[in-house]
């Protein structure tokens with residue numbers, strides 16, 4: 001097995017706030033790993049350290065055995081950010097955003113060639129957004145917006161996909177499309193780390209699950225991680241039953 005993502009003993013502070021506390025995690029290539037934890041448990045921070053957007057105070061992060069910065073520049077890492085982190089008013093079309101995934105394949109002048117256009121067309125088709133290609137990105141539903149960024153990762157040829165709550169505020173069709181795509185990408189060798197608050201969907205979505213509370217409390221089979229005792233550790237209550245009452 002090949003380790004695609006390696007986070008070792010990583011601590012991150014924002015000023016006085018401790019966001020990650022000696023977090024350690026390894027994800028093997030070709031796996032879909034679900035990341036769960038309550039609000040503020042450090043999920044987004046973990047994604048940002050893996051992409052190199054946040055530098056740890058201590059500890060090491062390796063992505064495909066490279067530094068996060070190198071891996072990002074090489075185009076190996078595709079990142080689907082939380083919706084709040086995106087400026088949806090920016091005057092870019094769906095096609096433009098997906099094309100940004102091709103920048104690493106272009107020369108200095110960023111002139112798109114036929115292969116770039118074909119890669120974008122193919123990615124748009126896979127996320128079922130071909131008919132929206134020329135629409136401004138703000139004029140999409142929540143689920144369609146997420147699919148744009150998944151398409152960007154596909155066009156990029158990313159071998160590691162990081163998705164920060166791709167199912168938040170998302171319609172059922174988008175959820176099903178994204179879940180199916182993640183499985184297809186992993187079956188083709190990609191590594192997927194995906195955070196979600198939808199615990200019920202986790203066993204269908206992921207091969208393994210991680211319970212985060214600033215540090216990794218548990219990492220294993222989704223059914224095992226979802227045991228009420230384990231969830232109580234991370235959430236302090238029986239979250240699985242809460243939604244059904």
Ligand SMILES: Nc1ncnc2c1ncn2[C@@H]1O[C@H](COP(=O)(O)OP(=O)(O)OP(=O)(O)O)[C@@H](O)[C@H]1O
Pocket residue numbers: 014015017018019037038039040041042043044045046
């Ligand atoms: N830029 C920042 N400046 C200061 N504190 C921050 C910053 N970003 C995150 N934090 C704090 O760091 C901690 C971890 O935040 P993070 O966004 O990683 O958690 P999360 O698990 O992704 O939360 P959520 O589920 O609400 O998205 C929180 O206490 C948060 O308030």
